[in-house]
Amino acid sequence: MIYLDWAASAPPEPEILDLMRDCASRFYANPSSPHAAGRDARDELERSRETLARIFGGGRIVFTSGATESNGVCLLSLLRRQRTREERGKPIRVVISAIEHASIHEQVQALAGFGISSTLVPPDADGMVSADKIGESLDADTVLVSVMAVNNETGAIQDVKRITDVVRSFSRGRRRILVHSDAAQAFGKIPFRPMELGIDAASISGHKIGGPRGVGALWLSDDASLEPLAAGGGQEGRKRPGTENLPGICGIVNAAEKRISDLEEARGEAQKKIDVLIEGLQHVPGICFFPETRGTRKIQPSFSPHILCLGFPPIPGEVLVRIAESRGFLIATGSACASRKKSRTRILEAMGIPSARAFSAVRISIGPGTTAGELGSFIMAMREEVPAALALAKKTR
Ligand code: PMP
Numbered sequence: 001m002i003y004l005d006w007a008a009s010a011p012p013e014p015e016i017l018d019l020m021r022d023c024a025s026r027f028y029a030n031p032s033s034p035h036a037a038g039r040d041a042r043d044e045l046e047r048s049r050e051t052l053a054r055i056f057g058g059g060r061i062v063f064t065s066g067a068t069e070s071n072g073v074c075l076l077s078l079l080r081r082q083r084t085r086e087e088r089g090k091p092i093r094v095v096i097s098a099i100e101h102a103s104i105h106e107q108v109q110a111l112a113g114f115g116i117s118s119t120l121v122p123p124d125a126d127g128m129v130s131a132d133k134i135g136e137s138l139d140a141d142t143v144l145v146s147v148m149a150v151n152n153e154t155g156a157i158q159d160v161k162r163i164t165d166v167v168r169s170f171s172r173g174r175r176r177i178l179v180h181s182d183a184a185q186a187f188g189k190i191p192f193r194p195m196e197l198g199i200d201a202a203s204i205s206g207h208k209i210g211g212p213r214g215v216g217a218l219w220l221s222d223d224a225s226l227e228p229l230a231a232g233g234g235q236e237g238r239k240r241p242g243t244e245n246l247p248g249i250c251g252i253v254n255a256a257e258k259r260i261s262d263l264e265e266a267r268g269e270a271q272k273k274i275d276v277l278i279e280g281l282q283h284v285p286g287i288c289f290f291p292e293t294r295g296t297r298k299i300q301p302s303f304s305p306h307i308l309c310l311g312f313p314p315i316p317g318e319v320l321v322r323i324a325e326s327r328g329f330l331i332a333t334g335s336a337c338a339s340r341k342k343s344r345t346r347i348l349e350a351m352g353i354p355s356a357r358a359f360s361a362v363r364i365s366i367g368p369g370t371t372a373g374e375l376g377s378f379i380m381a382m383r384e385e386v387p388a389a390l391a392l393a394k395k396t397r
Pocket of ligand 1: 007008065066067068069101103148150151152182183184185204205206207214215216
């Protein structure tokens with residue numbers, strides 16, 4: 001089987017698994033225990049934290065169970081904030097893009113039940129969120145803005161720097177608006193420097209970068225103040241209680257170091273591979289790239305070279321996934337976190353793509369282990385399989 005679903009989960013690097021095993025057996029003690037073994041585990045934990053903060057260029061690190069929890073720590077902290085004295089009685093609002101991952105989108109919907117309202121800013125037809133539109137949606141009640149760095153379905157790279165600048169100029173002389181970015185599909189894949197972007201918080205995930213799943217981090221700037229909701233043993237600076245997953249932390253930090261040191265070369269390679277894929281698939285009759293402009297080379301810098309969204313309407317995405325699997329390729333219908341939901345076309349529909357077309361979408365995502373030969377075979381398989389599937393889909397429509 002050829003794995004083309006790296007955005008859902010990347011295969012873990014064998015050397016990272018070895019390091020994790022070593023860490024699990026050496027530092028088995030609880031990092032909060034006061035004895036020598038506990039102190040050793042704590043030293044290892046703090047060394048890992050410093051390494052990750054150094055990769056980010058500064059700030060603070062809160063280790064979590066993944067990007068979902070990092071996003072949740074940030075958003076759920078608003079509940080406490082809503083209760084603080086100076087804010088009691090005053091409404092609180094968050095501004096997010098309409099193309100956020102379910103762990104932001106659905107969490108924000110859940111907050112509505114607690115009196116925290118939200119504004120969803122739609123993207124343009126290319127899946128880009130305009131900084132000006134974000135600016136227009138800010139008001140005196142806005143306490144948080146969250147816009148992802150790279151969209152997990154289309155690969156659209158968002159201009160987080162401009163968005164942050166717009167937010168900062170709006171809030172000059174007023175209360176600081178927290179700017180958060182979900183960087184699960186950006187970190188370790190394209191340059192992502194939160195200090196330069198001027199944001200307050202960013203979420204990352206271990207299993208997107210060749211590390212383990214079930215571990216992530218929330219990066220916080222030195223200025224960010226965030227009062228977490230969960231309470232317990234006070235770990236992670238009281239922001240994420242619970243005994244720290246030290247082997248997982250060792251895994252994510254080592255995977256991050258590796259991905260960052262290889263980033264430019266790997267990104268160049270990924271760009272070459274995705275260009276070949278786009279070029280090859282362009283000749284398959286019925287192809288439809290989402291967004292359409294993805295098929296034109298000149299705007300490629302606005303997209304992650306690791307993610308490509310396409311379809312052959314009216315072949316349903318699920319059918320194309322099965323056809324691909326029967327030929328030995330593992331691809332996805334959009335985000336794995338939305339694949340079992342009716343809302344699986346939410347992102348594409350927010351871009352103005354009619355749902356009938358959006359239902360044909362599949363996501364192909366690549367990583368450092370993907371070879372040009374594998375992509376060549378995928379193109380061939382699509383050339384051979386699509387015409388008959390297309391004829392059938394049109395007949396049964
Ligand atoms: N945000 C984005 C953009 C993602 O792609 C994902 C993974 N589907 C997540 C958050 C959730 O990450 P995790 O699996 O680490 O909770």
